[in-house]
Amino acid sequence: MTLEDKQAGNGRKSQQYLDEKQQANAKPVTTGRGEDSVKQEADEKCDIPRKVLKLYSWQEIRRHNHEADQWLVINRKVYDVTEWAKRHPGGHKVLNHYAGEDATDVFRAMHPKLDIVKKYLKPLLIGELAPEEPSQERNKNAQLVEDFQELRRTLEAMNMFKANWVFFFLHFAQILILETLAWLMVWYFGNGWLVTIFISFLLLISQIQSIFLQHDSGHLSVFTNSKWNHLMQKFLMSHLKGLSTKWWNSQHFQHHVKTNIYPKDPDINVSPLFLIGDIKPVKYGKKKIKCIDYEKQHLYFYLVGIPVLVPLYFNIKSIQSMYFQRCWADIAWVSSFYIRHFIMFGPFYGIFGTLLLIYGVKFLESAWMIHVTQMSHIPMKISTEENQDWFSTQVLATCNVEQSFFNDWVTGHLNFQIEHHLFPTMPRHNYHKVAPLVRSLCAKHGLPYVSKPLLEAFGDVIRALKKSAALWRDAYYET
Template sequence: MKFTGKHESKGTLVGKNQPYLGDKLQVNRKPKANGKVEDHVKQEANGKLSLSGKSLNRYTWQEIQQHNQEADQWLVINRKVYNITNWIHRHPGGRLVLQHYAGEDATDAFRAMHLDLDVVRVYLKPLLIGELAPEEPSQERNKSSQLVEDFQELRRSLEDKNMFKANLGFFSLHLIQILILEAVAWLLLWNLGSGWMVTILVSFLLTISQAQASFLQHDVGHLSIFKKSKWNHLMHKFVMCHLKGLSANWWNYRHFQHHVKPNIYPKDPDINTGPLFVLGDLQPVKYGKKKIKYLDYEKQHLYFYIGALPLLMPVYFNLQSIQVMFIRGYWMDIVWVSSFYIRYLITFGTFYGIFGTVLLIYIVKFLESPWIAYVTQMSHLPMKMGQEENQDWVSIQVLATCNVEQSFFNDWFTGHLNFQIEHHLFPTMPRHNYHKVAPLVRSLCAKHGLPYVDKPMLKAFGDIVRALKKYGAIWADAYYTT
């Protein structure tokens, strides 16, 4: 199938009010009234469908699940079957995000990750090849259809309540906070000079600024803060590249994989930490039985303090961002990231010189690193990890995440990522609404017997180390006894 990348300026997938991709979805039901609905689908006597003159086949789940190889990939969205084989390399979110759902129902993942459905419809149109046979369920048979239906009903109700509408003022205040912290740091140097005490205070202010910029870029990377997508795109470049000095594209492709398949090995890049750490119940056994010992993993909970905590931001993320930018040719990101270093040299070079300014940058990243490491790992690393089980969207997200108790400080310190369960279920929901939907999500989990884990922050920090110690012990047992 060839796809040119062109589309009609006024086109949609089938019709503007076609039921299977719009905001007004009702799975296995009639679409809600939203103007006139054009009936493009006519059933033919031969068992095929005619869609605007195009003949479409019907498929069973058994047939669809066979198309999950790198050179042959199908997926299902709202009972429609798409051949994505030739599209994955053009997917703005990266090919692996789609590849992870090959042969599966991707309805909830698709809806969770996309903001502008009208645009996406246009790009899906040439990929449509058929639909599920009428006797087939909307999801694979091993999934809980009632849980899926309840979750989709919850999402519709949240959309009706405008829970996905971002408050521009809220995010503007966070941006102002970041800029004020940097301005105060510069003013301190300008008025007091670059002595040791002032430098320590400047580093402290810049560390807070950088950490809050990390949370803001996370928001902009997921959300539609502005009405026009080009402004969201530019804002993400500004915050991630210009304020943080990291590639926006690198973050997108890595982070979106984490969202669609969290804690699933090897699909989630956040748990592909070998050879430094072995995580979960399966990877330690695999390494142990193969006698793999790059490091003494039985002590990984100890070297986490001297390795992962201080080096995550200045070494691992920074070098990986640079590597990806140059290898994949993200030239616009390179220009934006260069502006980060130029800005620091202009602002602080007068006081510290070139070498001193570069050193200041990495001291700040070094100080920021434990903050970000704790916040990002506390909600995932102690939770369920394993290989692909083809579970429904809700189960995947809830079992792989946990929350940290709400307080004003916890919300600010974590950038509202203490509501990790809600964030993973609804990645495009603005964080200022997480606390409003948390009780509804908790009720959904209780109804279907899913654990809704909410813990104190210090316990969440400690659980990181306890989990690493547990995984290291599993490795040692497999390494020394098999």
């Protein structure tokens, strides 16, 4: 029996086990305790005796949802994270987005190593939910929450969160080989047009694969020592990409915890340049706001959006973040990106020519990355805060692209956005193994599991922009 066969069999048994367990237990989940590991809950109970914990209702917890007063619930425990938010490695906004809410599943999803983060949680513990209170807010599907948490425990037992580091080493080696080949080409053949085109192609592939690997490093803990993880991220994002790591993490983690939710997800805050989804277009239309001709925004997407995202917008926001937050380490690492290029290509292209080479490659990279990143989000549900459960939020806001070796490689496995958003710390080489179980859970609870061909997904970005433009037009011209 092959490894894939064995894991597929485990998946079928796990789903059967899920269903049988629910039927056999026949107990409400509203009084369930300890959705995370037994070890974590036991450790927390050892530090603070149960009798000293205050009891809170959801009504009380919901009042603490402001930046100056932030409480959240994890595994029925209530934490005051107001002061800690300022020091949170993922940025203070990530915690603020969940203030006054249950954060059990998002907490488990975003932290690869609980034994490291739980030491920061213990001093923040102020109480727990009263026994009569449900484990989640009453507007959430408690059975779906329980099923999803059971699925996660099943996947952990199947070692689906264990990375194959040979895979990532080969990915890293690929990037270094491409960069070295580009440098050897120009040193050996000079700076002719054909050589420059070929060098640009090598650097383009290297830059695209670098962002995929950096994306992996931001979600996974490669090393046991957090300092080595931090150093690796700096190398991949700032040295290889020329962008601030701190800025990227803040933006990207907000996107993950509140995907496609206005105004918490920075990736969809693209107005007034573009209007996406069903809410902003109508709002702008009714207020008679017309910053551009939004009926042609799908054309502006190609003329403006694609050329400026990576080479202009990303770099400006990165520089602003480093300057205003005084991120000297990021400034030094980003500087090393340009120094390396000037050393490698400066003797042949000069300062201006090297900058032209850098930003020419970034322009081409931008065109690809916009399609790859937006094909799974812009056509999907975009809404204001509804405080849905973690599983529903991520499934409704993302979609997949059909698997193939080509699709996996050129998208960095971002063609499995559903699985990636549900399990951000899962290594991407395991997405296709867990996809059948996720699809099964979607079917059980009547949620759509959207998967489409690559070119159709690209086309849906334009179709979504046209749909939003039509909503704006109807609202703008209504009498």
